[in-house]
Amino acid sequence: QAVVTQEPSLTVSPGGAVTLTCGSSTGPVTSGHFPYWFQQKPGQAPRTLIHDVTEKYSWTPARFSGSLLGGKTALTLSGAQPEDEAEYYCLLTYSGVVVFGGGTKLTVL
């Protein structure tokens, strides 16, 4: 089974920008891995932010964006808010089987 890697933790200043990345042990991440990004706050269920690399939902704040970057998929937060402090997870799909990354704890400080 593939391993999906994320930064364990990152810190961003309020109003600042940060990029979280998500890589695959099998090689470059492509749109064919159907990358997703999720936000989870303590005690809450996850919330889906991004699907298929770049596509947002109606509930996704405009300050979040997705991309492919240097063989990985990335989630960029521009203009961080205190409420963005959370755990962020990505997932990649391998012939129908989904693998989550280990999560990135984002601190807004």
Next chain:
Amino acid sequence: EVQVLESGGGLVQPGGSLRLSCSASEFTFNNYGMTWVRQAPGKGLEWVSAIVGNGYDTFYADSVKGRFTISRDDSKSTAYLEMNSLRADDTAVYYCAKGRGPYSTQPEVWGQGTTVTVSS
């Protein structure tokens, strides 16, 4: 509002069985894949299983293959996760989620989760 609601969690002894249910509302259930994801205490998300909209294809994580079975009853807008030979490391909050389309194995709209504890 699209919703999914899990039920069936509880305390079970090692080696035992449990069936989780996921009841869906406000969408045409048979048009969407359904997924189960779990989260052990203090740990990250782990994808468990998915079933496509027509029920013909199912997918499993290696950690549960041969022990867990996913199914769906479109007439009841409900998905199920039958869990057998349960182990302590199956202890987790189990989330059900609706996918984006009929062949989606990724979670999109999440329930609030149901807790499974495997302990003697």
